[in-house]
Amino acid sequence: MLSDPQRFALGSGTFAFKPQVSEELAPYLRSMQEMEGPEHTRLRRLVAPAFTPRRAAEFRPRIEAIVENLLDDLTTHAADGPADLLAHIARPLPMAVICELVGIPEPDRPRWQEYGAAVASGAGAVFADAMPGVIEGARAAVAAHRADPRDDIVTDLVRAQADDGDRLSDVELVALVWQLVLGGQTPTNLLANSVETLLAHPDQLAALRADPGLAPRAVEELMRWCGPQLLAFPRFTTGEVELSGVRIGAGEPVVAIVAAANRDPRVFPDADTLDVTRDSPAHLGFAHGPHFCLGAAFARVQTQVALTALLRRAPGLALAGDVQRAPDGGTWRLAALPVTL
Secondary structure, X not given: OOOOOOOEEOOHHHHOOOOOOOOOOHHHHOOHHHOOHHHHHHHHHHHHHHHOXXXXXXXXXXXXXXXXXXXXXXXXXXOXXXXXXXXXXXXXXXXXXXXXXXXXXXXXXXXXXXXXXXXXXXXXXXXXXXHHHXXXXXXXXXXXXXXXXXXXXXXXXXXXXHOOOOXXXXXXXXXXXXXXXXXXXXXXXXXXXXXXXXXXXXXXXXXXXHOHHHHHHHHHHHHHHHOOEOEOOOXXXXXXXXXXXXXXXXXXXXXXXXXHHOOOOOOOOOOOOOOXXXXXXXXXXOOOHHXXXXXXXXXXXXXXXXXXXXXHHOOXXXXXXXXXXXXXXXXXXXXXXXXXX
16 A cells, blocks of 8 residues: 555645645645656655665764763753753754754754754644744755755765766755654654663663664564554545455545554564564555655664664663653554653
8 A cells, every 4th residue: 555656645634634724835835745757756866876775874973962961961960860862862863863964053053943843743733833944944954965965865966966967956955854853763763662662662672772783673573563653645536446355435535554564463473462573574664665764764764773872871770760751653653751760
């Protein structure tokens, strides 16, 4: 279903939570997530080289430095009692990484943190009120990188725009920048879910502590087991189809339950067992098909680095109270994660 847009297409109802913005800003809200066919393929081809596993691996030392600074902050706050790992590590890490990756200057990052919180709130007045600043910030970032090229993704995208032949339009480039900065937040919930899960499975926590080299496998297993994305975006049948023996009429909404697919015993032996040594087929935590998560390689590296460093620096890591989840039907995420070190 996720890889067959001819029968299961994205529709206008898929992205019903867009804010009401001015006519001038409306074009900047269109994202690759809602594009299909040649339009999506073209844009993806232009931007994909900036997000390869090789680029993520090259960026790893900078991610490690960010993680160590955040762990210093967490350690300071935990000196006198429990500290919220979500607030001090899991939430600021992806924003710090993506701002570094995109080249947002340090003085502007607190403002982007506020933008991220506004966009994460969903729709409505808070989101709409933030959008003029978001778009202006993205325009400023593009202009700065044109004037002063750097070793980051925005410079790569500006170069792609300048190449002969097909290129990004100004609107596409600015839209990509703000969507990258505010959309690269998957590691927040993955990291928080992973820490909670490992603390609930002390044998797996011990295995990962004993062999940090397991981190890549562990992150894949944790993404399978407690990945934040429970559901894929709805698709709509383009005609009458049969799916798993069920006949579905034309124009009907169909949703893939990612969490169920990732526990399918036909694919994963002992699917309900967490095993950080598992070397299994690919999960669907980063989606599948044409809309596979563009930033998956960076999300993987961030989570690997953060888990490895946290377990090294916090030998007494433990939950410090009841874990509360945020009310969200489509995302498995925490409201807070109080821990002691």
